[in-house]
Amino acid sequence: MKHPAAPLLEASHLALRVGGCRLCGDLDLCLRAGECWVLLGPNGAGKTTLLHTLAGLRAPDAGEVRLDGRPYAAWRGQQAARFRGLLAQQQPDQFASTVLETVLVGRHPHLGRWGWEGPEDERIARAALDSVGLGELAARDILSLSGGERQRVALAALLAQSPRVLLLDEPTNHLDLRYQIAVLDLIRARADSGHGVVMVLHDINLAARYADRIVLLDGRGGAQAGTRDEVLRADLLGAAFGHPLVRHEIDGRAAFLPA
Structure with a gap:
């Protein structure tokens, strides 16, 4: 059964x-x-x-x-971040960065403490950007985007997190x-x-x-x-x-x- x-x-x-x-x-x-x-x-x-x-x-x-099956208290923070991801209602941008760099933030739960994003992380981030129709904006400054474009970048970051x-x-x-x-x-x-x-x-x-x-x-x-x-x-x-x-x-x- x-x-x-x-x-x-x-x-x-x-x-x-x-x-x-x-x-x-x-x-x-x-x-x-x-x-x-x-x-x-x-x-x-x-x-x-x-x-x-x-x-x-x-x-x-x-x-x-x-x-x-486990309460959150039984999870390490990084471990939980690999399993579930959150898209917040607002996307505050305090500092200038490129669209690709912003999406790569979604890969942080998959990196070691001193790890840096590698070619596979960049491939995943670019694929996430393509999925929301923003692949051509990878090099753009995040602060130059419209509200709708910024929302789609946030979704791409969540998809790159792969929860x-x-x-x-x-x-x-x-x-x-x-x-x-x-x-x-x-x-x-x-x-x-x-x-x-x-x-x-x-x-x-x-x-x-x-x-x-x-x-x-x-x-x-x-x-x-x-x-x-x-x-x-x-x-x-x-x-x-x-x-x-x-x-x-x-x-x-x-x-x-x-x-």
């Missing part, structure tokens, strides 16, 4: 609070290879806080997060429609190739298109977690976002529009 693969990332009975406000309680999440989870909810509901908790950057108020689990906070930030779809297609392809993905999105219809499972935070301490069809319901979404929605079927896809 074949047993299912162990989860890449799990959260059990998770509870989060910020400033005395409850964001969620008793939340369970189980990310397996090949899956894409999307965190949805109104502004201030706690999506980034939840993502950072799943990344091991903050401790939950209750419950536990396990990476490949099994990708955690992405609003990966479509600053991107026009063409690149929103291109980036989300690329992320979905990573999941389909056996990686695990958890990402924050604001667009309900993009979540409906790319997610396998959803966590919907309502901003009042409630959370719904389940399959896309279980959670993406007009009544649940309307209650969470504070405005009634109507579900439509367009070319076999669910779409939600304001009532």
